[in-house]
Amino acid sequence: MAKKSSRGSSAGASSKGRTRTPASTAAKKAASGTKKPAAKSPPAATISASDRLHRSIKTALAGRPLDVLPGLTEAWMGLLSVPAAQRWLQHLASLAPAALPTAAAPPTAAVVAPAVVVAPAAVVLPAVPAATPAASSDMLGTRLSPVDNSSAQSLRTLPIKIDTAMDPRLQLALANHQTGKSGLNLASTTGDEVAVIARVKSVEEWEALPDIFAGCNLGKTGDGSSIVTGRVPIQRIEAVRAEPTIVSLKASQPVGPTLSATIQSMLVSDQALPANAAPDGGRDVVIGIVDFGCDFAHRNFRDQNGNSRLLALWHQNGAARPDSPFGYGRKYTAAEIDAALPAPNPYTALGYGPAEALDGTHGTHVMDIAAGNGLGSTQAGVAPKAGIVFVEAATSDLASEGPATVNQAFGDSVQLLEAVRFIFDTAGDKPCVCNLSLGTNGGPHDGTSLVEQGLDAIVREKPNRAVVIAASNSQLHGIHTSGQVPAAGNHEIIWQQRSQGGGEFEMWYGGARRLEVTLVATDGTVFGPVQPGDNLSIGQTGAIAIFMSSRLSDPNNHDNVIGIWLAEGMPGDNFVVRLRSLDGQPVDYHAWIERNDFAQASFAAPVSTHTLGSISTGHETVVVGSYDGHKPAFPLSNFSSAGPTRDGRNKPELSAPGQNVMAAKSRTGTGIVRKSGTSMAAPAITGLIALIFAEARRNGRDLPISELRARLQSNATINPPAVPAGTWDGRYGFGRANGGSIQDTPV
Amino acid sequence: MAIDFKSLKKLESLPASVQAEPHGDEDRLVVLIKVRQGADHPSYIVPRAKMGPDIFSAEIRAGDLSRIESDPAVETVSVSRQIPLIK
Numbered sequence: 001m002a003k004k005s006s007r008g009s010s011a012g013a014s015s016k017g018r019t020r021t022p023a024s025t026a027a028k029k030a031a032s033g034t035k036k037p038a039a040k041s042p043p044a045a046t047i048s049a050s051d052r053l054h055r056s057i058k059t060a061l062a063g064r065p066l067d068v069l070p071g072l073t074e075a076w077m078g079l080l081s082v083p084a085a086q087r088w089l090q091h092l093a094s095l096a097p098a099a100l101p102t103a104a105a106p107p108t109a110a111v112v113a114p115a116v117v118v119a120p121a122a123v124v125l126p127a128v129p130a131a132t133p134a135a136s137s138d139m140l141g142t143r144l145s146p147v148d149n150s151s152a153q154s155l156r157t158l159p160i161k162i163d164t165a166m167d168p169r170l171q172l173a174l175a176n177h178q179t180g181k182s183g184l185n186l187a188s189t190t191g192d193e194v195a196v197i198a199r200v201k202s203v204e205e206w207e208a209l210p211d212i213f214a215g216c217n218l219g220k221t222g223d224g225s226s227i228v229t230g231r232v233p234i235q236r237i238e239a240v241r242a243e244p245t246i247v248s249l250k251a252s253q254p255v256g257p258t259l260s261a262t263i264q265s266m267l268v269s270d271q272a273l274p275a276n277a278a279p280d281g282g283r284d285v286v287i288g289i290v291d292f293g294c295d296f297a298h299r300n301f302r303d304q305n306g307n308s309r310l311l312a313l314w315h316q317n318g319a320a321r322p323d324s325p326f327g328y329g330r331k332y333t334a335a336e337i338d339a340a341l342p343a344p345n346p347y348t349a350l351g352y353g354p355a356e357a358l359d360g361t362h363g364t365h366v367m368d369i370a371a372g373n374g375l376g377s378t379q380a381g382v383a384p385k386a387g388i389v390f391v392e393a394a395t396s397d398l399a400s401e402g403p404a405t406v407n408q409a410f411g412d413s414v415q416l417l418e419a420v421r422f423i424f425d426t427a428g429d430k431p432c433v434c435n436l437s438l439g440t441n442g443g444p445h446d447g448t449s450l451v452e453q454g455l456d457a458i459v460r461e462k463p464n465r466a467v468v469i470a471a472s473n474s475q476l477h478g479i480h481t482s483g484q485v486p487a488a489g490n491h492e493i494i495w496q497q498r499s500q501g502g503g504e505f506e507m508w509y510g511g512a513r514r515l516e517v518t519l520v521a522t523d524g525t526v527f528g529p530v531q532p533g534d535n536l537s538i539g540q541t542g543a544i545a546i547f548m549s550s551r552l553s554d555p556n557n558h559d560n561v562i563g564i565w566l567a568e569g570m571p572g573d574n575f576v577v578r579l580r581s582l583d584g585q586p587v588d589y590h591a592w593i594e595r596n597d598f599a600q601a602s603f604a605a606p607v608s609t610h611t612l613g614s615i616s617t618g619h620e621t622v623v624v625g626s627y628d629g630h631k632p633a634f635p636l637s638n639f640s641s642a643g644p645t646r647d648g649r650n651k652p653e654l655s656a657p658g659q660n661v662m663a664a665k666s667r668t669g670t671g672i673v674r675k676s677g678t679s680m681a682a683p684a685i686t687g688l689i690a691l692i693f694a695e696a697r698r699n700g701r702d703l704p705i706s707e708l709r710a711r712l713q714s715n716a717t718i719n720p721p722a723v724p725a726g727t728w729d730g731r732y733g734f735g736r737a738n739g740g741s742i743q744d745t746p747v
Numbered sequence: 748m749a750i751d752f753k754s755l756k757k758l759e760s761l762p763a764s765v766q767a768e769p770h771g772d773e774d775r776l777v778v779l780i781k782v783r784q785g786a787d788h789p790s791y792i793v794p795r796a797k798m799g800p801d802i803f804s805a806e807i808r809a810g811d812l813s814r815i816e817s818d819p820a821v822e823t824v825s826v827s828r829q830i831p832l833i834k
Contacts, residue, residue: 292832326795326804362832395829396777409832414777414804416830418796438830442762450759450779450802450825457799470833504764535753537767547767549753554760555823563763594762595831613833679833 163238169251170194170237177234193231198249200226205245211236259369259379262657262684265629267739268382268691274743282383282690284697286311287371288423288434289683290416292409293354293361294390295666296337297346299376300368301388308337309373311387312426315352316415317394325422329394352392353667360665360673362409362437363390368664368672370435370683370690376670381663382687383694389426391419393438411438413451416615420458424465431464431693431703435686437679439472439613441479441592442506445646448556452618459620463702464693468686470678471625471652472613472641474595475731478602480610485515485579485587493577493591494604501599502568505577507591508646511558514582515589517550519564522572532560532582545570566601574604590646609730611641612651620705622653622689622712625731626681627720629657634720634736640678642730650728654712654737656684684737685712691742699744715740750774750809755816759825772810777827779804786820 160178162171173194193213200206203226207214215229225247232240241249263269273279294313295301301309311334318330325331332350340350347353354361371388374380393411411419416438423434443449447456459465478496485491495505509515518528527546530536535549547565554561566575581587590610593601616623626637637659643651658681665673689708696703703711714726716735723729750770752761770776780792781802788794791814794803801822807815815821 362834396827409834411830411832412777412827413825413830414779414827417779417798418804421796421798437833439833440830444760450781450823451830453781454779454798454802457802461799472833504762506762533753535766544767547763549763549766551753551760553756555757556759561760563760563766565763565767594764597831597834615830677834 163241166238166241167250170196170241170249173234173251174237192234194234194237194251196230196232196249196251198228198230199247200228201245201247202226203228205243206230209240209243209245211240259372259374259377259381259661259663261629262369262661263379263382265634265657266382266684266688266737268688268742269739273739277695277739277742277744278698279383279691279694279742280698281373281380281385282371282687282694283385284430285383285386285690285693286389286423286427286430286432287367287383287386287686287690288389288391288420288427288432289363289367289370290391290393290411290419290423290434290436290438291363291366292393293357293363293666294352294367294392295354295361295364295664296350296390297341297669298364298368298372298664298666299670300372300374300381300664302341302375303373304375306341308334308341309371309388310334310337311389312422313337313352313390313392314419314422315392315394316411316419317392318352326418347667356667359675360667360671362675362679363392364666365661365663365673365675366435366437366679366683369661369680370687372664377664377672379662379672382684383690386687386690386694387427387430389423391422393419413449413615417451417454417458420455420467424458424461431690431697433466433468433686433689433693435468435683436615437470437677437682439470439615440595441472441474441611441614442504442594443592443614443617444508444554444557444559444561445590445592445610445612445614445617446557446559447617447619447645447647447649448554449615450556451615452621453556455615456618456620459705463704464696466686466689466693466705466708467618467621468682468689469616469618469621469623470613470682471616471623471643471731472611473639473677473679474611474613475608475639475641477600477611478606479593479595479600480590480607481603481605482588482590482607482610485509485581485589487581487584487586489580491579493579495575495577495593496602496604497566497570497573497575498599498601500569500571501596501601502566502570503596503599503601504566504594505562505564505591506594507562507577507589508559509562509587509589511553511560513560513585513587515550515560515562515587516580516582517548517562517564518578518580519546519548520576520578521570522574529578529580530562539567568599609642610644610646612643612645613641616641617645617649617651619649620709622685622709623651623733624658624678624682624685624737625652625655625733626658626676626678627655627732627736628659630660636720636731637676637678637681639676640681640731643733644730650733652731652733653709654685654716654734655732656681656688656737658682658684688712688737688739688741691739692744695742695744701744712737712741715743750812755812755824757816757821757823758812759823761826762828765826765828770809772808774809775806776809776812777804777806779825779827780815781822781824782820783822789815789818789820 160175162174203217206228211232213231218227220226296308296310303309313332314325314329316329320328340346343349354364369381371383371386372381373384395410395412420434424432455467459467497503514532516529516531520526527538530548530550532550533552537544537547539545545567549563551561626640627634645651658678659676660674661680662672662674665671713734717738718725718735721729721732728734752766792805795805797803815824
């Protein structure tokens, strides 16, 4: 990968705000594993259009309630084009402060959340930075409303008496009504009514009730009763519920996309679990997340008492202290996190917070899918009672790029392994599953890289351990090709540069063969040939524009590898990699182009297999592809990468819902956001494994990784994929993982 | 003195972009080292984290790569490389 391009990214940034770097500068920046001094400010080139908009509004609103802005700008930008949204927001910014929050927000601000939430157990939680809705489902009579930022001491028990045997949402509707809250006037329900679903003995008697505005009859149940809908005045709920014909009366619920598609399609809800299985939400199992942006204050990661569910949080780029793991970064204990939570701004209090990304941080979303408890968003993740250890990943050589880079999504191979080591060490003797959503395109793709060997070694140390990795999202990027260089004559691979973004080519072939490589530029200029075991630098003094190497016998697998790096800014579109066999033998090869999120180069003739990420080909790790869990046919996600590995093993092993997944949004307290990717599929499997571990532990059994993998694969659901049971599909794996794997029977 | 990556047979293959960057002996590198089965870690390297019986991480001088290359206890060494988020 042209590393300058990668470094130019920022969390949530797009390519729109980027300026181009000359090839010479790009070459100078190509370093890895080297520590450099920190710069003081982020490069302006990394700011996206949406970030600029956000910042301009922030500036215009200096001194006003800034915490509402992320949700507000996002909501507007979701409705309007950026220029239009900008004009409106700039206009609003010129108005009085009081006019901003409620007048501007649209009625469908799905991501906003109350600043203070009263949990079901009536525990009062501290405020977290959040946006305030103008009109949302929170204004329904059956929902809690935002309240003014108050101290806990100012709140008191209200003198409300309601029948506790009633549906909780109806209880809340009555409580809201008795405290003077007026509900929303909706298309079908006025503000003093509540929509209900009832099971009744007689439809006629139901429709005859004087307080009922009847809706529709949905049909009969097995016992002869009927399911009906209707509207009931809130103050008459208790009276209606007491009518002899009523068997059950429940309030309707706002329906929105949530994690429920993941839970339902994987059959991991309590109701769908195998008979006799009681994994109790993964209690006493530890889920480790190595990612970016942990919103420890989000309600989904706090227990009923408001305490954090995080056992530890390690910020690898934080300031080191004597107790820092492996001598670097900042570790936060559960006690430190709990101490920060009551603060007006818990992130400031702790000294760590998720980046202010308009679409929420990746790590918070991932963590919710695996382990969220739904106390904020109302939908729990797969293992809502598991303990959580989060590692905010960082790379050892990015400090030189400044704070904006710190919030970027880069880890590195060594610190990734150390993160996993930290998580398993923290878990101690508890079962533990670790989720990784990092990867790039290059590498041997045969499980022999040292980082993959290291992951395998950690998993093999003890039973009740697993590492789950996203397959990657590169299926549509044309980043892999394969073929055979003939025994005689040239073989050409066309490498398509995009927008002069440069790129990095990597080709692996058998160690017994010998290839000569030449690069031909768009204008016909020839660079090379480079002989086996040699390399070639091309450029000007102090500025390499092209680097070619032909390495023999990698020490891990003894295969040969050809690498070509093309600096950003090189003119032309198509570059030809010309290969010639030197030993009179045909040579099979696989080649990849490294990731570049701004200007992804591709092959003119890509091959759509072997597109797994660089660390997704290990022997013991579990690799996960993505499908859409919202659709009945569970179609593959078009981005989901394909196996097998270069040495012919069947990975990914499994697939899970990873498309359009609604899960926790950072810095909202309770909000959610939609994201797609194999990064969203992997944590679903991570949560499932936590449930499997919990069930095995309940039965007093240890699960070695071999048995865990076998159980997951043998229980996977097919159709799709359209393959016989027990066989493998290149993208679904052995099938769709599900709760049947929780049944604790040895495979 | 600049490190000649081409001469380091025990070094896991590096991306071309990393090879293109010159490294001096005093540069600090974060590495993974795999020692031969049953061998102890080299005395001149302080392990940072152990990933198993044979693999550990360490921070070293780039100049130590030559010493590692000639150390019979070391099987292979990998210089840390960036791994971006899959998104």
